[in-house]
Amino acid sequence: MTWRDWSPPLLTLVAMVVVWELAVALLRVPEYILPAPRGIAAAMVKEWRYLAQHTWITVQEVLLGFAMAVAVGIPIAMAIVYSPLIERAIYPLLVGSQSVPKIAIAPLLIFWAGLGLFPKVLVAFLISFFPIIIDTVVGLRSVEPEMLHLARSMGAGAGRTFVKIRFPTALPNIFAGLKVAVTLSVVGAIVGEFIQADRGLGYALLQANAVMDTRLGFAAIIVLSAVGIAMFVAVDLLERRLIPWHASHRSELAAGTL
Amino acid sequence: MLNGPKFVEVSDLVRVFPTPEGPVRALDGVSFDVRRGEFLSVVGPSGCGKSTLAMLIAGLLRPTSGVITVDGRAVDRPQTDLGIVFQNAVLLAWRTALDNVLLQLEMRGIDPRSYRDRAWELLRSVGLEGFERRLPHELSGGMRQRVAICRALIHDPPLLLMDEPFGALDALTRDQMTLDIQGICARGGKTVLFITHSITEAVFLSDRVIVMTPRPGRIDSVVEVELPRPRRLAVRELPAFAGYVRGIRDRFMAQGVLRDIEEAPAP
Numbered sequence: 001m002t003w004r005d006w007s008p009p010l011l012t013l014v015a016m017v018v019v020w021e022l023a024v025a026l027l028r029v030p031e032y033i034l035p036a037p038r039g040i041a042a043a044m045v046k047e048w049r050y051l052a053q054h055t056w057i058t059v060q061e062v063l064l065g066f067a068m069a070v071a072v073g074i075p076i077a078m079a080i081v082y083s084p085l086i087e088r089a090i091y092p093l094l095v096g097s098q099s100v101p102k103i104a105i106a107p108l109l110i111f112w113a114g115l116g117l118f119p120k121v122l123v124a125f126l127i128s129f130f131p132i133i134i135d136t137v138v139g140l141r142s143v144e145p146e147m148l149h150l151a152r153s154m155g156a157g158a159g160r161t162f163v164k165i166r167f168p169t170a171l172p173n174i175f176a177g178l179k180v181a182v183t184l185s186v187v188g189a190i191v192g193e194f195i196q197a198d199r200g201l202g203y204a205l206l207q208a209n210a211v212m213d214t215r216l217g218f219a220a221i222i223v224l225s226a227v228g229i230a231m232f233v234a235v236d237l238l239e240r241r242l243i244p245w246h247a248s249h250r251s252e253l254a255a256g257t258l
Numbered sequence: 259m260l261n262g263p264k265f266v267e268v269s270d271l272v273r274v275f276p277t278p279e280g281p282v283r284a285l286d287g288v289s290f291d292v293r294r295g296e297f298l299s300v301v302g303p304s305g306c307g308k309s310t311l312a313m314l315i316a317g318l319l320r321p322t323s324g325v326i327t328v329d330g331r332a333v334d335r336p337q338t339d340l341g342i343v344f345q346n347a348v349l350l351a352w353r354t355a356l357d358n359v360l361l362q363l364e365m366r367g368i369d370p371r372s373y374r375d376r377a378w379e380l381l382r383s384v385g386l387e388g389f390e391r392r393l394p395h396e397l398s399g400g401m402r403q404r405v406a407i408c409r410a411l412i413h414d415p416p417l418l419l420m421d422e423p424f425g426a427l428d429a430l431t432r433d434q435m436t437l438d439i440q441g442i443c444a445r446g447g448k449t450v451l452f453i454t455h456s457i458t459e460a461v462f463l464s465d466r467v468i469v470m471t472p473r474p475g476r477i478d479s480v481v482e483v484e485l486p487r488p489r490r491l492a493v494r495e496l497p498a499f500a501g502y503v504r505g506i507r508d509r510f511m512a513q514g515v516l517r518d519i520e521e522a523p524a525p
Contacts, residue, residue, distance in 0.1 A: 144346070144348050146344045146346060149313070149316070150342060151365055152336040153316055153337060153338060153342050154362055154365035155338040155366050156365035156366070160367070161365075164361070164364060164365060169351075243352065245352040246351070
């Protein structure tokens with residue numbers, strides 16, 4: 001990404017903040033309804049220690065939930081690809097299960113799993129593992145049949161074929177799934193905290209709302225967004241490192257086609 | 259060359275594919291053999307089972323009935339003592355040209371380092387000097403196919419199976435590749451089974467050409483090409499060459515695969 005790429009959205013953002021600041025001042029909007037950006041910034045500075053504490057909790061929940069989703073999702077995807085029986089037995093159920101709104105069953109999960117970090121991790125996991133499975137299945141299946149024929153003519157077994165051909169071929173799809181999953185994982189952790197928590201950014205947000213401290217509420221939302229963006233960027237950077245050969249990262253494409 | 263010992267023997271080969279419209283006989287009673295060191299082409303329209311034939315000889319498909327032997331051994335599992343080139347290069351996008359060639363050895367559990375020099379040499383021999391470290395997306399279609407050919411040759415197999423290897427290339431690249439293949443096969447003393455739908459290509463490269471009929475795939479005739487080697491591109495303008503091409507084309511006309519216009523337009 002060059003200055004050319006990220007300057008337009010940045011300028012748009014700055015313009016929006018300026019309009020917001022002016023609108024609040026000119027229209028005399030009460031602070032408890034909509035605070036001005038400067039007020040939110042001041043709250044962030046003043047309460048940084050409080051926010052950092054709760055951010056750390058939420059980040060742990062997100063990372064653990066995401067790690068669980070990877071650790072469970074990728075092996076399930078492999079099982080689906082390698083075993084027709086498993087595919088027929090669980091794939092339709094898995095797809096069907098996605099019609100259950102996970103946010104609706106979150107209270108139940110929290111009720112079962114008790115207090116502390118784990119129930120939030122569980123919600124983050126449940127909400128984020130599905131895209132990993134789907135994209136990994138698609139990726140592992142995207143190997144050309146000729147390539148698999150060649151692998152057999154080279155005398156390679158399933159293990160070596162997986163390591164040298166199948167898994168690397170699937171990586172672009174897997175990363176597409178990971179990017180969706182890490183974003184959903186943030187949502188999951190917050191939903192978990194909304195239902196029952198005594199710490200975390202979701203808790204901080206609810207507390208601020210309860211006392212109509214809108215500035216702090218907005219500050220929490222901004223930190224939360226930053227966490228989401230940071231997670232996404234981390235996965236994206238890892239992807240660029242691991243699969244620089246993939247079409248989406250080639251420099252001639254990044255430079256634009258104009 | 260035609261008098262060498264039999265290397266590949268195919269007898270009474272039948273392969274039936276189940277389809278929703280009922281079983282399709284892709285190959286129906288096909289018998290022939292390939293002599294050691296021979297360049298044999300199989301030419302025919304789509305649907306004559308010629309790709310199926312290559313897959314069966316490679317042991318990647320099982321025949322419905324019939325027997326195939328390679329070098330005296332029955333083919334009952336995927337064969338590893340051969341090189342295969344498909345219509346698409348099927349290179350791994352994250353590996354350089356060199357590393358794609360060396361994949362052949364890594365997949366066999368052989369240390370590729372001892373083959374590096376040979377891989378460089380092979381790539382150079384097909385005009386890829388200076389492109390060894392390029393990724394597939396940085397190469398043209400013809401270059402990618404050359405890498406695939408090097409990958410099929412790096413382990414020096416006695417048998418080369420090529421399934422329409424030039425099918426996706428432009429006409430000029432095809433001409434060059436045809437010459438290159440002739441050179442490679444002449445040097446290496448390889449036995450080659452070359453699947454194509456181009457009559458000219460088949461005649462140019464082959465010692466013998468098998469003409470197939472479609473649906474069901476059967477052998478229509480076998481043509482021996484007695485043109486001196488090495489053959490230059492200009493050999494295609496010789497009357498003898500035209501005679502072979504016409505002979506094969508007439509077979510396709512007789513089958514109804516090709517239909518000429520009713521009569522020549524007035525000059």
